[in-house]
């Protein structure tokens with residue numbers, strides 16, 4: 424098959440941009456594919472291909488003349504897409520799955536179609552306004568003051584980094600204003616079970632992490648944090664409390680940590696990338712008592728707020744601190760930096776940005792907050808139901824009682840190789856995607872449940888497969 428040549432009379436430099444039969448057909452084909460995929464409820468789990476397989480099946484796709492949209496799309500549909508795991512499959516239970524609402528996924532196409540620039544008020548005021556409506560709704564839910572605000576960034580890793588950079592800038596200013604010298608090494612205090620992105624942020628910032636060992640419960644408490652605050656004093660950039668650890672879904676004792684603010688002056692950051700969404704549900708809200716005293720927090724809509732990749736809501740109690748820390752200055756940006764309007768780029772380590780909060784805005788505006796609360800509560804209840812099933816089976820043992828929607832358990836008597844074999848078989852049979860995890864050197868199995876389409880039967884079926 425040879426590619427369609429440009430229509431006669433079309434300037435070759437305009438071929439990709441002019442509205443012609445060719446470009447119209449391409450748009451139709453792509454939208455038709457997207458429509459089919461979004462509305463499909465039986466897309467298989469699929470699985471990775473090897474580099475050699477992909478080279479053989481899909482290599483050499485780039486040429487001077489192009490292969491034409493029909494062939495390129497067929498290549499995607501028949502080879503590239505099936506070699507990507509379907510992360511919103513109801514039996515994708517590894518890592519943190521994705522479970523975007525149909526509305527959010529569809530609207531993501533519009534974010535592209537309208538070429539909205541989300542970095543500045545000047546260029547994207549309507550989009551920025553709508554994103555800020557969502558951020559301000561979240562801030563109110565979490566008990567932050569009405570003038571709290573921030574920005575949707577790519578993910579929790581960038582969200583944590585941006586918050587900690589703002590916290591250090593603030594700490595540095597406060598020290599300088601008081602005429603105190605800079606500490607030799609800055610320090611971030613967090614739980615030993617905090618997410619790896621905290622270490623990664625510390626590495627980028629060239630600061631140290633004080634990792635507080637947590638006991639069998641996995642929960643970091645105020646008493647432990649107090650000792651670290653006393654020991655490290657004014658070198659502390661921030662205390663990071665985890666609002667739902669990724670491994671276990673365990674929430675630190677935020678209330679006793681926040682209460683330390685009565686004795687010590689420190690920045691409290693809540694890493695709620697996965698778990699903070701649960702604070703929207705009455706079922707779990709009490710676990711998050713104290714978040715109203717946070718100086719910054721994050722929650723990833725692409726995890727448990729039913730939004731497509733990639734999106735993290737980063738919120739500051741006092742956004743002005745973040746603006747001072749993050750605003751980029753350059754001659755070509757003068758028109759933006761000299762304005763007093765809300766420019767999202769000023770609140771994180773990024774400049775050009777997609778309005779990645781809009782799919783959440785659309786879905787939330789469409790269905791309302793209660794639909795979110797109900798869907799989140801359902802996953803928490805399902806996690807507890809499957810934990811009860813695990814306790815009833817003598818060949819299984821819960822590692823920890825679940826708090827949110829992550830359930831970790833062991834198959835009694837299994838070695839690491841048994842877990843790997845079982846997990847591979849589940850994927851080979853296209854039944855489920857459950858990769859082994861580990862805790863304290865022992866291999867285990869882990870369900871992360873965020874998809875309202877996941878059922879108790881799905882989960883007990885997987886438990887049965889371990890007998």
Ligand SMILES: *Cc1c(COP(=O)(O)O)cnc(C)c1O
Nearest residue numbers: 578579580618620669694696697
């Ligand atoms: C997933 C996660 C992160 C990292 O977020 P990304 O969006 O993957 O960058 C940070 N902290 C916690 C607790 C997480 O669960």
